[in-house]
Amino acid sequence: MHAQIIPDTLTKLAQLGDNTLYEPSGDQPQMERLRLPYQSRSINECITNIMTPKGKKPILKTMMTTACERNCHYCPFRAGRSKTQRVTVSPDEMAGAFDTLQRANQVQGMFLSSGIIKGSVTTQDKILDTAEIIRNRYHYRGYLHLKIMPGIEFDQLYRLMQLADRVSVNLEGPTQVRLNALAPKKDFQRELLNMLQLAEEIRRTHPYEKLAGTVTQFVVGAVGDTDLELLSLSNRLYRQYGLTRAYYSGFSPVIQTPFENLPSTDPLREHRLYQASFLLRDYGWRVEDLSFMADGNLRTDIDPKRAWAERYLREAPIEIMTARRDQLLHIPGIGPVGADAILRARRLDKLTDLSHLRQLNIRAPEQAAPYILLDGHRPATQMVLF
Numbered sequence: 001m002h003a004q005i006i007p008d009t010l011t012k013l014a015q016l017g018d019n020t021l022y023e024p025s026g027d028q029p030q031m032e033r034l035r036l037p038y039q040s041r042s043i044n045e046c047i048t049n050i051m052t053p054k055g056k057k058p059i060l061k062t063m064m065t066t067a068c069e070r071n072c073h074y075c076p077f078r079a080g081r082s083k084t085q086r087v088t089v090s091p092d093e094m095a096g097a098f099d100t101l102q103r104a105n106q107v108q109g110m111f112l113s114s115g116i117i118k119g120s121v122t123t124q125d126k127i128l129d130t131a132e133i134i135r136n137r138y139h140y141r142g143y144l145h146l147k148i149m150p151g152i153e154f155d156q157l158y159r160l161m162q163l164a165d166r167v168s169v170n171l172e173g174p175t176q177v178r179l180n181a182l183a184p185k186k187d188f189q190r191e192l193l194n195m196l197q198l199a200e201e202i203r204r205t206h207p208y209e210k211l212a213g214t215v216t217q218f219v220v221g222a223v224g225d226t227d228l229e230l231l232s233l234s235n236r237l238y239r240q241y242g243l244t245r246a247y248y249s250g251f252s253p254v255i256q257t258p259f260e261n262l263p264s265t266d267p268l269r270e271h272r273l274y275q276a277s278f279l280l281r282d283y284g285w286r287v288e289d290l291s292f293m294a295d296g297n298l299r300t301d302i303d304p305k306r307a308w309a310e311r312y313l314r315e316a317p318i319e320i321m322t323a324r325r326d327q328l329l330h331i332p333g334i335g336p337v338g339a340d341a342i343l344r345a346r347r348l349d350k351l352t353d354l355s356h357l358r359q360l361n362i363r364a365p366e367q368a369a370p371y372i373l374l375d376g377h378r379p380a381t382q383m384v385l386f
């Protein structure tokens, strides 16, 4: 039975092409967008190498359907766009095709999204059914990243989190006003933010259960959203909703959409947002630590950590032998692992030279040099320009 269905399904999936190009899912999201879209109609177009917590993996990135009843202004799948080829795959077909690819060693995981047809709840059921078949009929235990449709039911969300390693709900904009401009049929609080809130509640009330982490994505730069808005919300999501990661997708215009004539967002803005987001998530920075320009955006010509150091540390360098961990994490070139290594090493001996930092696996201590003292002295080095 499946022998007849599966080749047809792979052909269908190949027709979908790299339709999730603008939906990053791994730990190096910008790398996922380096390919040119719609190069061919081969199944390879649906397979993307992503970085996951367990290393690099080729995953099937695809959709249950490219039809959608909503009309988000930036999206190639919006209702009424005649250039979009509408392809729909059933849960049985999707799960069977994934199983075939997985057994052939072509993929080691799946990212599954969907356009919305007959409402979010019905659409979510199709994703859930696919995941149930993959887990229960094909006994697949590897990586699944499943999309949360806007405003689904509590039980659906809970089951999704049991089946997946990662789930995502895209907030798209940082406020209701920005979202209205991007996606007029989406409700920021009720349909989107509430999903992240509920996911955290589910994790909190089921502490011993293995449940998926949550991620979200923003469309950056189409409707006047500022870095301050995006990073303030990201910070709140990291602190209060246990968000694993925020993705920032620079806007890129799609023909035959209301935004087709808007300019693309500078990729450097996306890059600076990721740098700042990591400072908030992994380095204990507060939003107030970041330097925003008058328009609410970060400078693109300098990384946010160096911008802070230039402002505060150039004239008042931090003493490495006595600095607290949070102070060390404000020094360019020193990350969480390096900071911990410094704290351990200085209990045993004095750190007096940049070579001592290098011995602690701090790869480029020259980056830190203009902003530190080593046992009371500025390090002996020439300043490196970046």
Ligand code: SF4
Pocket (backbone or CB within 6 Å): 068, 069, 070, 071, 072, 075, 076, 077, 078, 079, 114, 115, 116, 183
């Ligand atoms: S709901 Fe999703 S697929 Fe549908 S138009 Fe909006 S972004 Fe596109």
